[in-house]
Amino acid sequence: MSNGILVFIEHRQGAINKVSFEAVAAAQQLGAGTGQEVTAVVLGADAALANEVTGFKLAGVVSAENPKLADYTPDAYADAFEQVVRARDPQYVIFPHTYLVRDFAPKLAARFGKGLVSDCIRMKAEGGSVVFTRRLFQGKMDADVVAKGDGAVFATFQSGAYRGDQAERGEGGTAESLQVEVGDVRMQPEAPFQEVKQAVDLSKTDVIVAVGRGIKSQENIALAQKLAELLGGDIAASRPICDAGWLPIDRQIGSSGQTVAPKLYIALGISGAIQHLVGMKNAGTIVAVNKDPEAPIFDIADYGIVGDLFEVVPTLTEEIQKLKG
Amino acid sequence: MKIVVLMKQVPNKDAVLRVRGDGKWVEEGDLSFEVNESDGYALEEALRLKEKKGGEVVVVTLGPQRAKSVIKDALARGADRAIHVVADDFGQAGAFAVAKVLAEAVRDEQPDLVLAGLQSDDQGFGQTGVIAAELLGLPHATIVIDVDYSGEQLRVKRELESGWYQWYTMRTPALLTIQSGISQIRYATLKGIMAAKKKEIREVQPAIAAGDGEFQTVERVYLPLKQKQTQFLGDGDAKKGAAQLAEKLRNEARII
Ligand SMILES: Cc1cc2nc3c(=O)[nH]c(=O)nc-3n(C[C@H](O)[C@H](O)[C@H](O)COP(=O)(O)OP(=O)(O)OC[C@H]3O[C@@H](n4cnc5c(N)ncnc54)[C@H](O)[C@@H]3O)c2cc1C
Ligand SMILES: Nc1ncnc2c1ncn2[C@@H]1O[C@H](COP(=O)(O)O)[C@@H](O)[C@H]1O
Numbered sequence: 001m002s003n004g005i006l007v008f009i010e011h012r013q014g015a016i017n018k019v020s021f022e023a024v025a026a027a028q029q030l031g032a033g034t035g036q037e038v039t040a041v042v043l044g045a046d047a048a049l050a051n052e053v054t055g056f057k058l059a060g061v062v063s064a065e066n067p068k069l070a071d072y073t074p075d076a077y078a079d080a081f082e083q084v085v086r087a088r089d090p091q092y093v094i095f096p097h098t099y100l101v102r103d104f105a106p107k108l109a110a111r112f113g114k115g116l117v118s119d120c121i122r123m124k125a126e127g128g129s130v131v132f133t134r135r136l137f138q139g140k141m142d143a144d145v146v147a148k149g150d151g152a153v154f155a156t157f158q159s160g161a162y163r164g165d166q167a168e169r170g171e172g173g174t175a176e177s178l179q180v181e182v183g184d185v186r187m188q189p190e191a192p193f194q195e196v197k198q199a200v201d202l203s204k205t206d207v208i209v210a211v212g213r214g215i216k217s218q219e220n221i222a223l224a225q226k227l228a229e230l231l232g233g234d235i236a237a238s239r240p241i242c243d244a245g246w247l248p249i250d251r252q253i254g255s256s257g258q259t260v261a262p263k264l265y266i267a268l269g270i271s272g273a274i275q276h277l278v279g280m281k282n283a284g285t286i287v288a289v290n291k292d293p294e295a296p297i298f299d300i301a302d303y304g305i306v307g308d309l310f311e312v313v314p315t316l317t318e319e320i321q322k323l324k325g
Numbered sequence: 326m327k328i329v330v331l332m333k334q335v336p337n338k339d340a341v342l343r344v345r346g347d348g349k350w351v352e353e354g355d356l357s358f359e360v361n362e363s364d365g366y367a368l369e370e371a372l373r374l375k376e377k378k379g380g381e382v383v384v385v386t387l388g389p390q391r392a393k394s395v396i397k398d399a400l401a402r403g404a405d406r407a408i409h410v411v412a413d414d415f416g417q418a419g420a421f422a423v424a425k426v427l428a429e430a431v432r433d434e435q436p437d438l439v440l441a442g443l444q445s446d447d448q449g450f451g452q453t454g455v456i457a458a459e460l461l462g463l464p465h466a467t468i469v470i471d472v473d474y475s476g477e478q479l480r481v482k483r484e485l486e487s488g489w490y491q492w493y494t495m496r497t498p499a500l501l502t503i504q505s506g507i508s509q510i511r512y513a514t515l516k517g518i519m520a521a522k523k524k525e526i527r528e529v530q531p532a533i534a535a536g537d538g539e540f541q542t543v544e545r546v547y548l549p550l551k552q553k554q555t556q557f558l559g560d561g562d563a564k565k566g567a568a569q570l571a572e573k574l575r576n577e578a579r580i581i
Contacts, residue, residue, distance in 0.1 A: 073493075074455075074465065099486050103467045106420065106452035110459040114540050115420035115452050131544065137447055140342055141351065142549045149540040186464035186496040192489050207580065213338070231580070240362075243506030256484050256504075264580045271338075285578040287570065288555075292341065294548060302578075303570055304555045307563030315564045319571035323581050 002091040002151055005031050005038045006062075006084065009053055010100055011045055012072070013192075016052060019096035021164030024056055026123065026157045027094040028168055033125025036091065040172075043080050044069025054172025061175045062088070068182040074104040075185045081108050083180045090152050092130075097156040109154040117145055117155040119274075138273045139296035159278060200234065200250050206263045207233025210253055210280070211241055214269015214290065214309055218246040223310070224268055227317050230324070231264070238270045254279035268309045272297025289313070326380035328371040329431050331441040331454065332364040332399060334392040338446065348545050350417055360395045363442030367503040369510045370472055371440050372403045378474065380437075381405045385430050387423060387531065389413045400521035401513035407526045408434075414535040420448075422539055424456035429532035432461060438479075439500040443468050458500035465500040466493050470507055 007027035010017040024040065031038045037059035042050050050063040064080045085093060085108070095101045097119045109116050121142070122133040132145045132155055147153040202208060209228040211221055221235065228235045235251065242252040253260060255275040265283035270276060272288070272295055280286070281300050288301035289309045298304045305312050336342070336356045343352045371382045384399045384407040386392050396407045410430050415423060431439060439461070441454030458465035470490070471482035479495045484504055495501075513521075558573070559566020575581040 074467075078459075099468055099484070102451050103455070103483075106455035107459045107465070109452075110421065110424070110456040113421065113538060115422075115424070115450065115456060117541055118420075118450050118452060134449075135549070136449060136546065137336070137342060137351070138338075138449065139549070141344075141546050143546045144544045145541050146544050147541050149538075153540075186499075187466060188494040190492040190494075192485055192491040194488055195490065239505065243366075245509060249506075255486060257488065259487060264574070264578065285574075285580065287574075292339070294341070296549065298555050298557075299549065299551050300553055301555045302553075303573055304557045305559050305563065305566035305570060306557060306561060307559065307566060311563035312567045312570075315567035316570055319568050320574070320581055323571055323575055 002089050003036060004059070004088060004090045005036050005092045005094060006041050006088060006090045007038055008081070008093070008095045008101065009040050009042045010096060010098055011042065011049055012100075014049065016049065017096070017098060018164055019098060019159050021167045022159065022162040023094050023096040023157055024167040025162040025164060027092070028057065029162070030092055030094065030123060030125050030130065034091075034128055034130065039088065041081065041084050043077055050175060054175055055169055056172055057168040057170030058172045060173040063175065063177045064180045065177055066180050066182045068185055071189050072100060073185050073187050073189060074107055075187065076182045077104040078107040078111070079182045080180045082111050084178065085112070085152060087178065093152050093154045095154070095156040097158050101156055105154060105156060112151055114151070114154060117147060117153065120155055120157050121161045135274065138271060140294065158274060199248070202234055202236055202251070202253070202258050202260050205234045207231040208236045208253075208260060208262045208264070208283070209233055209266045209268065210236040210238065210270060211268050212238040212270030213240045215241065220310075221246060223313050227266070227313055230317060230320055233262070233264070236260070238276050267297050267301070268313065270297055271295050272299065326374070326378045326438070327383065327434065327436045328374060328380065329383045329385055329434055329436040329439045330364070330368045330371045330399070330404065331427055331439065331457070332368060332384050332386050332395055333361040333442070333445050334358050334386065334388050334395040335361045335445055335447040344546055344548070348547070349543055350546055353416075358391060358394070360398065361442050361445050363444060363503055363505045365510055366505050366507050367440040367442050368399050368402065368404065369508055370503055371438075372511070373508060374438070374472065374474060383408065383434060383436070385427060386410065387412060387415055387426050387430070393526070396526055397521060398513060400524045400526075401517040402511060403517060406524050409526055409528050410531050411528050412531045412535065415531065417543055418535055419539055419541050420450035420452040421456055422533065422535065422537065424453045424460060425533055426531040427453065428457045428460035430529060431457070437498050439463065439498070441500065441502045443502040443504050454500055454502040461500070463498055463500045464496050465502070466495060467502040468504045469501045470504045472501065472507070
């Protein structure tokens with residue numbers, strides 16, 4: 001019967017992606033709850049990088065090797081990881097929910113006739129039974145999910161679900177390198193790059209007023225702009241606003257935009273999807289204005305106003321003007 | 326060139342969700358529905374590729390009869406025909422089952438390209454396209470934000486995290502999952518809406534039954550537990566809330 005836990009360690013350009021340690025923490029907790037051992041898996045890493053992983057409390061580290069793993073491709077990664085899973089026959093395979101994992105892990109799981117229990121935010125592992133919790137409807141609902149059937153369960157954890165510094169240190173156990181075969185690789189990557197230097201660097205401003213789809217039209221952004229100026233701050237936005245071309249992409253906050261931590265972040269008509277939250281949750285004071293009392297943005301807000309932003313913003317602007325004298 | 330676009334119908338983004346009586350899903354009776362956001366962009370990209378290279382755009386949707394509205398809108402915007410896999414009971418199915426049904430519906434079409442959205446706004450698996458690619462034996466690229474198919478070769482720009490990108494050259498046929506914002510979406514014209522009435526919508530049955538080989542079950546759906554103590558201001562009175570907020574920003578947060 002399948003037994004043991006594998007945890008995937010992601011690396012890019014010679015460095016381990018830190019969210020991998022969050023996955024290690026999740027895997028260790030799962031191990032404690034189910035009485036199973038945790039083994040880390042690295043693909044195409046050099047010895048030094050694989051060694052970094054042995055500092056954690058693990059049963060072992062498997063390093064899969066093949067020259068075709070040097071540059072990440074989903075074809076090569078799926079082939080390599082499939083052989084690790086077949087060799088080990090684990091009950092659980094844990095990943096951080098990164099863009100790279102999203103790219104290859106569903107393909108891997110499909111080879112075992114499964115999908116992933118993806119983007120989990122919590123897990124309860126007690127007495128051998130495991131309940132995963134994932135978000136539905138862009139953060140508006142939680143769902144408890146139970147995996148059934150034979151073979152490995154593949155699960156990914158959202159960034160921030162576990163804390164990397166809570167991954168237990170210890171003896172990493174045996175390091176094993178596994179020569180794997182990689183078949184036809186049907187895509188050819190070029191070097192990663194950033195777009196030409198961004199015109200605005202929002203990481204340096206103290207106040208950000210951010211607008212979401214609730215702003216309704218490009219013209220309405222002026223309302224938020226005025227508030228931002230009054231507070232000596234900058235205007236920013238959620239993705240759909242930049243997608244629509246209402247504001248340039250360098251004003252986008254979130255996982256595929258900028259990450260900011262201003263003293264004050266005012267979110268106007270933003271629902272609070274995780275991909276937005278990761279870009280601003282470390283702001284000092286967070287204000288949310290939203291007409292939906294259940295909007296997930298309120299979960300991280302210090303101050304919330306449930307209401308129509310077109311009523312709130314003009315009054316707020318006026319009141320601040322008064323206070324400023 | 327034949328391009329298949331996988332399009333899903335999802336609850337309206339502004340929908341107020343209520344948990345269903347059995348606690349296992351949301352109440353669907355009082356919802357309105359729309360096309361999944363990134364799928365709209367996938368269709369737009371397909372239409373643009375067709376305009377440049379010629380060929381045909383085929384929309385494939387799995388869902389109940391109400392999902393026809395997504396299909397009709399896609400046909401009005403310029404898709405040539407559609408396959409509707411009609412099923413009432415796949416709404417809560419896992420990504421593997423959905424991908425399996427879609428892959429079987431697509432297989433005989435032998436498309437040159439399959440475009441999907443990168444993630445559904447309701448289930449949010451972020452997997453269906455990739456699994457379908459594996460089942461169809463196609464190479465894939467995810468989170469695609471630009472497609473360059475001007476020459477013989479297909480080059481795609483993938484979004485990586487925090488503002489990084491990467492181009493990949495892909496062998497074809499291939500499957501791409503499209504990120505929102507890849508281009509500006511066109512509206513259906515009146516002419517398009519009229520023309521759509523004559524376009525073919527073929528109804529087919531799903532290749533497997535819902536629940537077949539399902540390995541994950543939803544035990545319970547509930548509103549997320551709040552972690553932070555939010556001070557709610559104004560008690561439903563927006564203007565009062567705004568005035569209180571200005572005070573708080575000065576006296577508590579000390580920002581003004
Ligand atoms: C891989 C990936 C990467 C992504 N990267 C990013 C990213 O970097 N940044 C990002 O922001 N998103 C990103 N997204 C998209 C993200 O998942 C959400 O779709 C997006 O953040 C939603 O934007 P929104 O809150 O503006 O819109 P919606 O979710 O549509 O929310 C609009 C809100 O406005 C409220 N509202 C409407 N009218 C009013 C009114 N009159 N007054 C007050 N409130 C009102 C509504 O109640 C609702 O809560 C990404 C998604 C994926 C899958
Ligand atoms: N029922 C469906 N019908 C058609 N396409 C779908 C369906 N479910 C998922 N998809 C496609 O798969 C993508 C990813 O969905 P998901 O894996 O649920 O996040 C969507 O953006 C669609 O393109």
